[in-house]
Amino acid sequence: MAEKFVSRRNIDFMINEVFDVASLNRFPYFEDHNEETFKMILDTAMKISTDMMYPYFKDMDVNPPHWEDGKVHCHKAIVPFLKEMGEGGWIQCEKPYDVGGQQLPLTVKEMAYFLFGAANYSMHVYPMLTAGAANLIYQFGTQEMKDMYLEKMYSGIWQGTMALTEPDVGSSLADLTTIAEPTDQGYYMIRGQKIFISAGNSDLADNVIHLLIAKLKDGPLGVPGISLFIVPEKRINENGELEDNDVQCGGIEHKLGYKGSPICQLTFGDEKNCRGWLVGELGKGLAQMFKMMNEERINIGIGAISKISGAYYAALEYAQQRKQGRKPDQKDPATPMVELIEHADIKRMLLFQKAVMEGSLALAIQLSLYQDLVTVGENAEENEMLVDFLIPILKTYPSEMGILATSAAIQVLGGYGFCGDFPVEQYYRDIRIDPIHEGTTGIQGQDILGRKVSMKKGKAFELYINEVERTIAEAKAYPELEKQISALESAVQLMKDLTAELLGKKAQITNEAFLADAVLYLDFMSQIAIAWQWLKLMTVSVKALKGQLTDQDKGFYQGKIYTGRYFYDYELTKIHSLAIRLRSEDRVTVEMTREYFED
């Protein structure tokens, strides 16, 4: 196993030097926090990651949960971790003091979650999902519900899930078939099947609280018929005891990666004795669930970045130690071999991973910071629009590019990368779920092109452009960055032009044709968003390099500048090819028919 899976120092650089997250303490909500409290919290998170999580990264993959007699049996290393999560308040740390939270900026919570994800994502997912489910109750539940569930969930004693997917319903959620039938007892009778429910059953928690969407019996078709329910695995009877709520786990999936977390098939109400309690308004189920979904999409993006980080540091460590061959200008076989990291092509692959990982991490912090401003009501409407606009990018870019980044990590190790003795092949398997769950890449593409760019008459897009232009303006103080500034200025212009062209054509073509290349558009937008963040990182680093620095610090900031140079030359340039296709009038993917696939 590699020693390092994450750079603690880089997180400090990001939250202090680049984003100055501590300045949030100008708002009363965050007034107790500062760089010192952040450091304490992140040091603790690092210790948990290193001591309780990473040692089980491989073991949880090799010994995944198994299903027996209706129950999922999980790895025992998760027990002390969940206890720590509960006792340390990690599940609700961003919440107000009065509900047991620590009023921590989401930005800092997300960085702790990033550490957890890099150390052992399959372990991290248990508290992460509980946090998401609890948040739905926190936001939309009655006081009674909050009293009944939140404390147990925050303490890690009860697990939470989101139960959306069904055997025949994946991306098309409005077609779900799980039924909720009203009673006059204040609850609904639930009946249906859900699949792919992460941590949907386990022997670790006393109870599992499903936040489930179901269709009201005889209710309207589609979205307006869907409501959100709390469906506990065990319900609380009048004596305050837990009793069976007719939720059965019929098995778990055997899967490519992400093996430490059981993905469950669940049956609700097989014996007509499953009760659910409506959360929020009837018919608002999807809208409410999407509150949680947005949060989960941020978590998925950050989880993907964390896996890239784990694979990158394993590849870096290997490249620093393993000797192989000589530089191309050294032909003498009597000279000693050099470490892999001396080879330009190896450095190219490492720079790729570093560029994707750190650029995405900056975007994640940027987005979380907007969210923190929403929390305290600072330009809340604008900041919320920025969050909404950037979510499909943060969800997708690290998930999709993570396939290639972890693949590059394998390639750095060569044959050893393909073997189970090194962790990179597991990161490669683990990350492959990220472009699928919580909204596929196709769904994210439709979101940005079909909704986000034209949302509120293009206001969100406009705000985003202002943000990028502000970064460019700040960078202009440093002539060293002229090349990148000019590339980003052209890219922004191309983004404006291309988006206007696409939206301009929209009225003349079908919606199908308009959205056919939405995934390419999302890729195009993502490259620019990551370039924006890299200009920010480079600017801070150029500035830092003008001061008195140790050699180590100099190396650190130079590393940022070189990686930014890499990103602009090798990655951002991809927008030009994407733009050629996005401008093409050949609607081949629309016109292709199913018959033409026959052969």
Added chain:
Amino acid sequence: MAEKFVSRRNIDFMINEVFDVASLNRFPYFEDHNEETFKMILDTAMKISTDMMYPYFKDMDVNPPHWEDGKVHCHKAIVPFLKEMGEGGWIQCEKPYDVGGQQLPLTVKEMAYFLFGAANYSMHVYPMLTAGAANLIYQFGTQEMKDMYLEKMYSGIWQGTMALTEPDVGSSLADLTTIAEPTDQGYYMIRGQKIFISAGNSDLADNVIHLLIAKLKDGPLGVPGISLFIVPEKRINENGELEDNDVQCGGIEHKLGYKGSPICQLTFGDEKNCRGWLVGELGKGLAQMFKMMNEERINIGIGAISKISGAYYAALEYAQQRKQGRKPDQKDPATPMVELIEHADIKRMLLFQKAVMEGSLALAIQLSLYQDLVTVGENAEENEMLVDFLIPILKTYPSEMGILATSAAIQVLGGYGFCGDFPVEQYYRDIRIDPIHEGTTGIQGQDILGRKVSMKKGKAFELYINEVERTIAEAKAYPELEKQISALESAVQLMKDLTAELLGKKAQITNEAFLADAVLYLDFMSQIAIAWQWLKLMTVSVKALKGQLTDQDKGFYQGKIYTGRYFYDYELTKIHSLAIRLRSEDRVTVEMTREYFED
């Protein structure tokens, strides 16, 4: 499991309609072959694939070989398959009649191997490697060696391997440490370790014949010191009996995919009793091994294409059957859901897989056909240059793009794609070895930019351009192809200009800087080579569509035209971004230092 893993019809289309392989019977060597014999052979290969191989595709993954008491125990389904391979003459079918071959065009053999690889690559690899090892003996061995080994290897009773990699020597073969010490008995004493040796030990074969490279004791450093040896697991004593040759298997690797084939750690001469017999000339080991390596690189490329094929047909079948959502212009939730294949983004992902797979397959046939012309001495020098020039492309493009193609297959299936119940996740794992073994992508990049484009004063490159231009000239009879013709003409011009620029700069920069982006150059060249093949496929299809056709045939040819349109718009366009980077003077991957990676 999906029903289909390959299109038999498409192979007939390729070898008959596109490449007219049967016209090879104008040469005496191939005079007994025609479309009918090809059909019989390929039908038999299809039956073997369907009946003996594909049924064990998953089972061999779930129940991989295990190592116990120095022996590797393999899946028993391989036994009847190896018998069939031996009895059917599949290992040496391209060889002359007088050594038991069938004088079959390599082109047709490769298509049979393509079928085997798609059905179960891990099973296919046993005879494939034996064929490669036997070929080395066939080409460079003495008559005595041929008599001793070939019949047993051709009959599948003895397994063959190529033993190159060592614990500290991967890509840098010239640094190997396995030692061969001459004796006065006509053999050498071999001592050393090899790792990652596919099928290097098993309970399936009576003997394993290693074609091993080793350094002559006290010989010169580097390449001139390396020779090729036959090192059998069991040597034949004076009584014609097999006796132990001091070759031990110390274990096998647990790996990401390709699990059905054991990858062995081997120790030679631990008890100072391992004999090896020199093959060919002393000091020519690497050059001779590269004869076999070229063949294996073709096999790796074709193997990668076959895995893309298996994943593609599984994804296609799923998309044809699974209903999900509605088209973007249909908002009414009361209308029925449509099959996935009706969605443009799903079609885009399927077209991507089909375009990569069929374009690569055409290139594989093209290259094999050049090789068949070499065999009969038809413009042998030119055709051999074309083979050499195209090998790095055929090895790499399907291997690297196959990661994305099989990933797209997973994405088509969504959550199910991530699960072991469907075959796509296995193809995704299996294909990941292909950019690594038999020369990594980095090695292939250096090969094309560092050697092939300037080989024989650029003659190979020139011949290649002539071939592409001939295809363009033929396509010009069809105005329907105007867009693609013009795109390929521009691409060829860009290829000439860019290559001249890069070679022009070579004298002013270090070799390291010259080769730093060799992998990007290879990608650039590959896109154009595949576009060349697609223009060929489109031309044949446009022509066919002018005749009287059944609806099914019309669909088949239309499918080619749409897939070609897809390739030109979505894939070939990538060369423009690549060219931007390839022209950049920012040598960031060279200048980046190991210190700057520290953080």
